[in-house]
Amino acid sequence: MASTRTITTFAIPLIILVLATLSTMQPVRANVMTIYSNHQTWNICVASQSTSTNYLYSNAGPSSTTLWVVQVSIGLNGGDNTQYANWGFIIDPNDHASYFGAAIEWETNGGEIYGSTLSTSLDTSMYLILGINNQDSRSQCYNVLVTAMYY
Amino acid sequence: MRNIALIGLAILIVASLATGILPAFAASTDPQPGYTYYVVYNQTDGSIVTAVGCPPYPAACTPILQPGQSVMYITDQPLLVKQLFADAHNAKLGNWHVNLQTHQLVSTASVNSGPISPVSGIAMISIALPALASLGVAMLGSFIWRRAHK
Numbered sequence: 109m110a111s112t113r114t115i116t117t118f119a120i121p122l123i124i125l126v127l128a129t130l131s132t133m134q135p136v137r138a139n140v141m142t143i144y145s146n147h148q149t150w151n152i153c154v155a156s157q158s159t160s161t162n163y164l165y166s167n168a169g170p171s172s173t174t175l176w177v178v179q180v181s182i183g184l185n186g187g188d189n190t191q192y193a194n195w196g197f198i199i200d201p202n203d204h205a206s207y208f209g210a211a212i213e214w215e216t217n218g219g220e221i222y223g224s225t226l227s228t229s230l231d232t233s234m235y236l237i238l239g240i241n242n243q244d245s246r247s248q249c250y251n252v253l254v255t256a257m258y259y
Numbered sequence: 260m261r262n263i264a265l266i267g268l269a270i271l272i273v274a275s276l277a278t279g280i281l282p283a284f285a286a287s288t289d290p291q292p293g294y295t296y297y298v299v300y301n302q303t304d305g306s307i308v309t310a311v312g313c314p315p316y317p318a319a320c321t322p323i324l325q326p327g328q329s330v331m332y333i334t335d336q337p338l339l340v341k342q343l344f345a346d347a348h349n350a351k352l353g354n355w356h357v358n359l360q361t362h363q364l365v366s367t368a369s370v371n372s373g374p375i376s377p378v379s380g381i382a383m384i385s386i387a388l389p390a391l392a393s394l395g396v397a398m399l400g401s402f403i404w405r406r407a408h409k
Contacts, residue, residue, distance in 0.1 A: 144317065151312035153347035159325075160299070160309035166319035186348035237323065247352030249344070 144169055144234075144256040151185060153249040154193075154242035164197075164254055165236040175259040176234050180207075181223030185249040193248070194241040199226050199234055223253075234258070288345040290337045295320040297332045298343070298357070298364060305357040310347055312340075331357060331364060339364055 145165070154160045169176070178199045184191060196208035205228035212222055236256065242248050290296065293315035299308045299322050308328060313320035322330050333339055346354050346366065354368040 148314040148318055150314060150318070151344065153310040153344070153352050155306065155308050155352050158308050160311070161323040161325075162309075162311060162313075163319040163321040163323065165317060166321060168317060168319075187350040246350040247347060248350060249347050249352075 139175075139259040141257055141259050142169075144258060146255055148254050150238075150252040150254070151249060152238075152240060152252055153185075153247060154240050155247045156242060156245050159239060159241045161237065161239040163235065164238050164252070165234060165256065168234040168236070168256070169258050171233050173229060173231050174234075175227070175229045176205075176256065177225060177227045177258070178234070178236060178256045179223060179225040179254065180236075180238065181221050181253040182209075182212075182240070183221035183251050183253075185251045187248040188244075188246060191248050192243045193250070194243070195222075195239065195250075197224075197226070197236060197238045199228060199236050200230055200232075202232075205230075221253075288341060288348050290334075290340045290344075294334070295332065296334045296340045296344075297322065297330055298355075299324065299328050299330050300357040302327050302329050302359070305359045307352055307355050307357070310343055310352060310355075312344065329357075331362070333364060336364075342366060 148164075150162075150164065152160055152162070164180075176199060178197075180197050182195055191212075193212050194209065195212070196206065198206035200206075205226050207224045207226050209222060209224060234256070236254065238252060240250055240252075291312065291314075295313040295315075295318075296311065297313070297320065298310045300306060301308060309322070311320070311322065324330060333343070343352075343355055343364065343366075346352065346368065351368070355364060355366050357363070358365050
């Protein structure tokens with residue numbers, strides 16, 4: 109049977125160690141991901157040699173500091189198979205987070221989808237602005253797919 | 260008994276294809292419930308710059324206009340939306356413009372005589388194809404049923 113002295117020797121330092129560890133822990137807030145939109149689809153048709161610029165989201169989500177993750181994908185919707193287009197999007201009206209895709213030349217009709225994800229911390233609501241420049245000699249429709257979430 | 264079950268399954272599969280997949284293809288340019296539709300056009304000549312189908316909330320359906328451009332919302336004109344996007348889907352957005360006197364969205368193609376106007380073209384896709392598919396299913400089902408009972 110363990111003596112009282114042995115128990116004291118091990119138990120007291122153990123209790124002190126546990127208490128010390130707990131006291132140095134910083135309280136943290138559990139951030140829960142909120143899906144703002146899930147695979148919303150736009151059909152955007154752009155005339156030849158023209159640019160279409162649209163707010164896809166405006167004044168979205170909390171106005172306090174928030175981490176946003178926004179994914180935008182673009183693909184052809186009908187038309188011919190020799191499209192050449194530029195596209196880009198920003199998720200902050202102050203242009204702190206922007207993506208400008210390289211010029212895309214689709215070789216197969218609707219066969220390829222290009223996308224990118226932006227992640228940034230905003231002090232304001234989120235504004236998603238998308239621009240598409242159709243450099244082709246014919247008009248073209250594009251499917252634009254967006255998923256947005258914040259923490 | 261087993262043959263009848265297989266035949267029934269075959270009819271069910273074909274019927275599902277006819278009622279599910281064909282209309283889905285046919286309705287690709289139809290206005291979608293809850294969507295907002297608008298066009299941006301040049302104020303000088305009424306030519307269309309962009310036509311947009313915008314999904315429901317929380318999406319914002321707001322174009323950023325360049326100087327000399329205007330926006331026209333056409334959600335309340337579903338037939339026009341259907342015709343416009345059917346043309347746009349075929350790279351013929353240039354067939355459309357806004358009449359600056361009447362402020363109406365009009366198609367130059369529908370004025371000109373042609374083999375298939377946009378309206379009849381859509382009717383062909385949205386009505387005739389499903390009807391033909393249903394007829395095909397009925398005939399196929401009848402044929403298989405008669406073969407099974409010979």
